[in-house]
Amino acid sequence: MASIVNQNAYASALPNFRNLGIVLRILVIVNLVAGAAAVLKSASLGDTWRELLEVSIVIQPILILSLLVLMAASGALQRLPYFLGAAVVIMVELAVVTVVLVFGRPLLDAEVAPIERYWVLTVAMTLALLGYFDLRGRALSPALAEARLQALQARIRPHFLFNSINAVLSLVREDPRRAERALEDMADLFRVLMADNRELTPLAREVELCREYLNLEQLRLGERLKIDWHIEKMPGDALIPPLVLQPLLENAVYHGIEPRTEPGVISINIYLAREQVHAVLKNPYRHDGDHHGGNKMALGNIRERLALHFDAEASLTIKMGDSAYQVHIVIPYVTAKS
Amino acid sequence: MTADAAPLAVMIVDDEAPARRRLRELIADCAAEMPLTVTGEAANGRAALEFLAEQSVDVVLLDIRMPDMDGIELARHLGNFERPPAVIFTTAYDVYAIRAFEVHAIDYLLKPIRATRLREALARARAAARPNAEALEALQAKARAYLSAPERGRVHLIPIAEVIYLKAELKYVTVRTAEREYLIEESLARLETEFGERFIRVHRNCLVAKASIRTFEREADEGEGHWVVLLNACDERIAVSRRQQHVIRELTG
Numbered sequence: 001m002a003s004i005v006n007q008n009a010y011a012s013a014l015p016n017f018r019n020l021g022i023v024l025r026i027l028v029i030v031n032l033v034a035g036a037a038a039v040l041k042s043a044s045l046g047d048t049w050r051e052l053l054e055v056s057i058v059i060q061p062i063l064i065l066s067l068l069v070l071m072a073a074s075g076a077l078q079r080l081p082y083f084l085g086a087a088v089v090i091m092v093e094l095a096v097v098t099v100v101l102v103f104g105r106p107l108l109d110a111e112v113a114p115i116e117r118y119w120v121l122t123v124a125m126t127l128a129l130l131g132y133f134d135l136r137g138r139a140l141s142p143a144l145a146e147a148r149l150q151a152l153q154a155r156i157r158p159h160f161l162f163n164s165i166n167a168v169l170s171l172v173r174e175d176p177r178r179a180e181r182a183l184e185d186m187a188d189l190f191r192v193l194m195a196d197n198r199e200l201t202p203l204a205r206e207v208e209l210c211r212e213y214l215n216l217e218q219l220r221l222g223e224r225l226k227i228d229w230h231i232e233k234m235p236g237d238a239l240i241p242p243l244v245l246q247p248l249l250e251n252a253v254y255h256g257i258e259p260r261t262e263p264g265v266i267s268i269n270i271y272l273a274r275e276q277v278h279a280v281l282k283n284p285y286r287h288d289g290d291h292h293g294g295n296k297m298a299l300g301n302i303r304e305r306l307a308l309h310f311d312a313e314a315s316l317t318i319k320m321g322d323s324a325y326q327v328h329i330v331i332p333y334v335t336a337k338s
Numbered sequence: 339m340t341a342d343a344a345p346l347a348v349m350i351v352d353d354e355a356p357a358r359r360r361l362r363e364l365i366a367d368c369a370a371e372m373p374l375t376v377t378g379e380a381a382n383g384r385a386a387l388e389f390l391a392e393q394s395v396d397v398v399l400l401d402i403r404m405p406d407m408d409g410i411e412l413a414r415h416l417g418n419f420e421r422p423p424a425v426i427f428t429t430a431y432d433v434y435a436i437r438a439f440e441v442h443a444i445d446y447l448l449k450p451i452r453a454t455r456l457r458e459a460l461a462r463a464r465a466a467a468r469p470n471a472e473a474l475e476a477l478q479a480k481a482r483a484y485l486s487a488p489e490r491g492r493v494h495l496i497p498i499a500e501v502i503y504l505k506a507e508l509k510y511v512t513v514r515t516a517e518r519e520y521l522i523e524e525s526l527a528r529l530e531t532e533f534g535e536r537f538i539r540v541h542r543n544c545l546v547a548k549a550s551i552r553t554f555e556r557e558a559d560e561g562e563g564h565w566v567v568l569l570n571a572c573d574e575r576i577a578v579s580r581r582q583q584h585v586i587r588e589l590t591g
Contacts (some may be wrong), residue, residue, distance in 0.1 A: 159403075162430035163354065166450045170360035220354045258353075261382055261405045 012082040014089065015133040017070040021311030026129060027063065033125065034059045058118075061104060066096045090126050097122045140308065157250065160217075167220045182219055185212040189246075197242045200309065200334070203270070203277065204236030210245050210268070217253050225257050228267035235272045237335045241305045247298045248281050248327050256283030256325060277331045285325035299327075306331065345373035346460060347394075351386040351412065352401040352428065357449065361399055361428075361456075368457045383407025384484070384495065387415055391492055395423050397463040399447075402429045407483050410435075414474045415486040418493050424463040435477060442473035481532045485513055487520035494520055498536065502550045502572055504529055506543040516571040538589070540567055541579040554578065554586045 015022045038051040069092055070077070077085045097118050164186060171179035189212050218225055249266065257264045264284040271278050299316070306314040310332055319326040350361045358379055365374055377395050380386035384407045386398070398416070402409040409427060416422045427446040429435060439446045445459055445466060485501065487494045496513055505512045506526040513520040530537065530545055537545040552568045557575070565578040565586060578586065 158431040162449055163357070166360060166430060167354065167356040169450050170356035170363070173363060174359070220356060222355050258403070259405050261353075 012134050013137060014077050014080075014082065014085045014130075015137070016078070017067070017074040019311055020313045022133070023067060023071075024312060025133075026067065029129060029132070030059065030063055030125065058100070058104070062097055062100045062122075065100060066093055069096060086130055089130065090123060093122050093126045094119055157254065159254075160250065163220055164216045167216070171219070178219075182216060185215050188212050189216070192242065195242075199242075200239035201242040202236060202336070203234060203238040203240050206240060206242060206245050207231060207234065207236075207270070209243075210249055213246050213249060214266075217257075221253070221257060224260070224263050225253065226263055226265045228265050230267065230269040230271075233271040235277060235333060235335075237337075238272070238277045238331070239334045239336060240277070240331055241309050244302055244305070244329065245279060245281070247302065248329075251298055252281060252283035252325075256285055259286065260284065272333060275333045277333050279329040279331075280326060282324055282326045284323060285320065286323070302329075345375045346464065347375055347377040347396045348460070349378040349380070349386065349389070349395040349398045349423070350376060351380045351383065351398060351404070351409065353381050353404040354401075355381075357401065357428075361451070364451060364453050364456050367453045368460065371457065372461060374460065383409065383412030383415075386412055387486075387493065387495055390416070390419070390423070394421060397424045397426060397460060400425055400427050402427055402432055402435055410474055410477050410479075411482045411484070413469055414471065414478065414482065415484065415493065415495070417468070417471050417474070418486050418488045420488075420491055422468050424466050425469055426459050426463060434479075438473070438477045442469065443467075444469045444473065475528075481535075485520075485522055485524075487513065487522045489520070496520060498533065502547055502569055503576060504537065504545040514572065514574075538585050540582050540585060541577055542581075544576055546576060548589065551589065554590065 034055045035052060038055045039048055042048040042051040077088060080088060101115050101118060168179050168182045171182065189209065192209055214227055252266045267282045269280040303316050306316060313332045315330045317328045348365060350358050352358045362376055365376055368374055378389045380389055382404045400409040400412060413425050427439060428449055429446065430449040447455055447459060483498060485496045485498060487496060496515060500515045502514045504526060510521040511524055511526055513522055530539060536547055538548050540546050546567055550570050552570045554565050555568055556563050557566050565583060566575040567578060568575060
């Protein structure tokens with residue numbers, strides 16, 4: 001019994017200081033607090049700006065230096081037990097504050113408060129931030145995130161399932177071998193759809209899944225569906241959340257190809273640029289198309305899963321032209337080895 | 339031989355080629371037990387209507403979701419035929435439509451279709467009531483792509499994008515395109531609700547396509563004069579009633 005409880009309990013961990021989202025949060029929070037302090041210190045509203053400048057002159061170097069040190073030490077800090085790690089972070093902060101004040105004081109015209117006061121403020125601010133990240137970690141903790149991911153898991157359209165079964169049935173008599181291949185594709189697809197999809201998966205595998213899915217759609221739609229692959233520069237080993245690309249392709253077929261009588265092209269462009277994986281999916285699109293609801297749900301789902309896995313480092317943007325619809329996903333390049 | 343023994347002429351309308359092939363196979367299976375023949379196939383509603391204008395069939399097996407003209411709209415146009423064929427809808431998954439079919443006792447088959455279910459539906463098709471117009475109108479989720487006008491035993495399809503204005507006259511509504519006029523038996527009020535995005539009411543009896551409006555002009559008469567609409571593709575001048583004069587401001591900004 002106890003072991004079960006322990007497994008579900010949340011283990012506190014230091015934030016990953018190399019994560020852009022974490023760094024941004026620290027910058028914003030500390031500056032907000034500094035701003036609040038400036039407002040409190042100033043006698044009049046006109047005075048606030050000067051106070052803000054004075055506070056900033058001291059705070060910004062401390063902030064930048066701290067972040068640099070923490071970023072460099074992030075790997076080592078992660079390996080320490082939580083409370084030891086937290087203590088080290090506080091020591092680092094105190095050291096940084098001391099260094100900046102001792103070496104910076106001669107450079108500053110402004111009168112600087114006694115160093116002891118800064119030490120107290122530093123410890124309070126660091127504890128507050130660590131507390132915030134711990135709470136945030138708990139809110140997004142595996143147990144909770146797991147439940148949300150389960151609920152969020154991309155669901156395939158029943159429309160596609162039944163139409164595909166129908167298409168396979170139509171092949172059974174005439175082309176049994178093709179029917180076999182189609183059923184194999186369907187089995188693979190549904191295995192992934194029904195699997196536990198919380199772990200990241202290699203990009204190459206997701207692309208394989210997309211191919212199987214598109215084979216099935218091709219069966220139904222014949223030459224109405226044309227696919228343009230540009231994946232020569234794809235980093236196949238990049239890890240991505242599973243079922244990120246397939247639901248987008250399903251949207252592209254449902255909204256871009258099916259409402260047209262003439263053939264349409266879906267283009268898939270995946271490449272690596274500056275340590276980021278880019279996936280750009282394009283499909284034809286007409287403004288008067290219907291069924292907008294389902295579309296937004298799938299996009300919201302993917303956005304949320306990207307955020308749960310990568311925070312602010314991943315993005316999903318949509319460009320809607322007069323005749324084309326484009327989804328652009330950016331994910332940090334992470335591999336199983338790194 | 340009685341009339342019942344004549345083979346039932348069936349038409350298949352579905353945008354997916356494999357779905358049409360599957361239905362052909364199933365009909366061939368059923369044909370062993372009842373006289374059946376597939377007399378036509380089409381990949382969308384418009385193509386089906388073109389075919390049916392030339393050749394009559396007893397039953398249409400009709401997919402709901404199709405490009406250009408969907409199954410519900412096709413069934414509505416079929417209502418204008420002198421001898422409309424029986425309609426059996428086929429769909430893979432459409433919760434909303436299925437509920438409506440149940441409510442209005444409209445025949446439908448779920449894909450993948452079983453031979454036995456198909457046989458039962460075909461067996462009662464000849465005698466079955468045709469889906470009624472109001473039920474189909476309620477089922478249509480978006481505006482039709484075409485209007486259909488019956489004329490001397492034929493049915494004309496008028497793409498809604500080509501309509502310049504709709505004018506109510508006694509029992510009928512006149513549909514004006516650049517080429518000619520058609521008469522349809524529909525109510526202007528319902529047309530206004532269905533195509534409200536495309537047309538604007540300039541008079542109690544007239545809806546004008548916004549895209550066809552060239553400009554507004556003030557015409558002198560004995561009184562203080564009145565406004566008329568000048569059109570892009572036809573010379574007629576349409577009077578704007580006093581009550582609807584606010585549309586001039588709305589459209590010209």
